[in-house]
Amino acid sequence: MAIAVVKVGTSSITSERGELDDASLLKLCRELAGTRAEGHEVVLVCSGAIAAGLPALGMATRPSDVGTLQAVAAVGQPRLMERFGAILGRHGLLAGQVLLTPHDFGMRTQYLHARETLRRLLDLGVVPVVNENDTIADDEIRYGDNDRLAALVSHLVGADVLVLLTDTPGLFTADPRLDAGASLIEEIVEVDAALEALAGGTGTDRGSGGMATKLAAAKIAAWSGVRAVIAAADAPDVVRDAVAGRAVGTVVLPRPERLPSRKLWIAFARGASGRVVVDDGARRALCSDNRSLLPAGVREVEGTFEADDAVEIVDGSGVPFAKGLVRYPAGVLRAVAGRRTPDLPEGLPHEVVHRDDLVVLP
DSSP states (O other): OOEEEEEEOHHHHBOTTSSBOHHHHHHHHHHHHHHHHTTOEEEEEEOOHHHHHHHHTTOSSOOOSHHHHHHHHHHHHHHHHHHHHHHHHHTTOOEEEEEEOHHHHHSHHHHHHHHHHHHHHHHTTOEEEEEEOTTTOHHHHHHOOSHHHHHHHHHHTTOSEEEEEESSSSOBSSOTTTOTTOOBOOEESSOOHHHHHHHOSOOOTTOSOOHHHHHHHHHHHHHTTOEEEEEETTSTTHHHHHHHTOSOSEEEOOOSSOOOHHHHIIIIISOOOEEEEEOHHHHHHHHHSOOOBOGGGEEEEEEOOOTTOEEEEEOTTSOEEEEEEOSSOHHHHHHHTTOOGGGSOTTSOSOSBOGGGEEEOO
8 A cells, every 4th residue: 555645736637717627627636546545545636715616716828916816715615625625536435635835844843743643634534635725825826836745745745656746748858839740758766956957947827836845845755765756747647657667757766875864954945044165175075074064164054043043054155955943043153153162252152053954055
């Protein structure tokens, strides 16, 4: 038995006019039910609250101001859940709504509560339907997508596979709309900068994601030890094929060594509040020797942050190579940057970032 997280975007479940497309919803729910019937557990991460709310309010286009977007999402979310609940009910399945925000992943206690809720729903035989809480998550409405959310959820529930459904068959060697010779990349062992550049920018007007966000989500999944599949939502039996490991879309293989839960949370669930620039010796100590970051290795401090915030750690050229939870407020760290441990004022921590709170990034 596998645990599968299936993410579907707005453009895959709505018509060109922005209304919920029943044929797409019926297909998706039928495949979710088929996957459940084969003995697997399923979590659905679904965008579409704003798109579902637009026609109900008589709006032909997506507004740009945050307050109106939040109001539209408040109208659309129950409409979206009503349809999923009704269609899954025809297959004898019960849907349960779970709305999450970045706060739920940025605070450790909330993170653990979210994990317990999802795990309990699965134990009860429910299909959790997860969405960004667009009614309050203003930054995510303006800039975000549900792809990263789906990757984090796959880690929360200990998933075996993350299925990212989109409007293309997968990642191509070039944009197939512009290059007739573009071919599908069937398997990715490691997501690197070249692949990220290949993935390009945003998606359609009805959704906020694109191939770049899906590849970023697959990268998070790979670090969680989760196999990720990027595939077309309209392909026949795409969910069941992806879960079963049959050839479909682009598969991103899990890394052989997965990050521990806490370090994955630091690396991907918490946004960075600032940057700490370190010298070459500190970089070697962090990357090669598994050491903590000390004040002596700090050269510059960028941004405003408090103790226990997440910060990026960058080298002299400005390239981030690690992320961690800092033990100093930014102002205090600026004052002691470069000082050796014996020269620190009494009562200050010896470590800027302890090795247990540090993740070296690829």
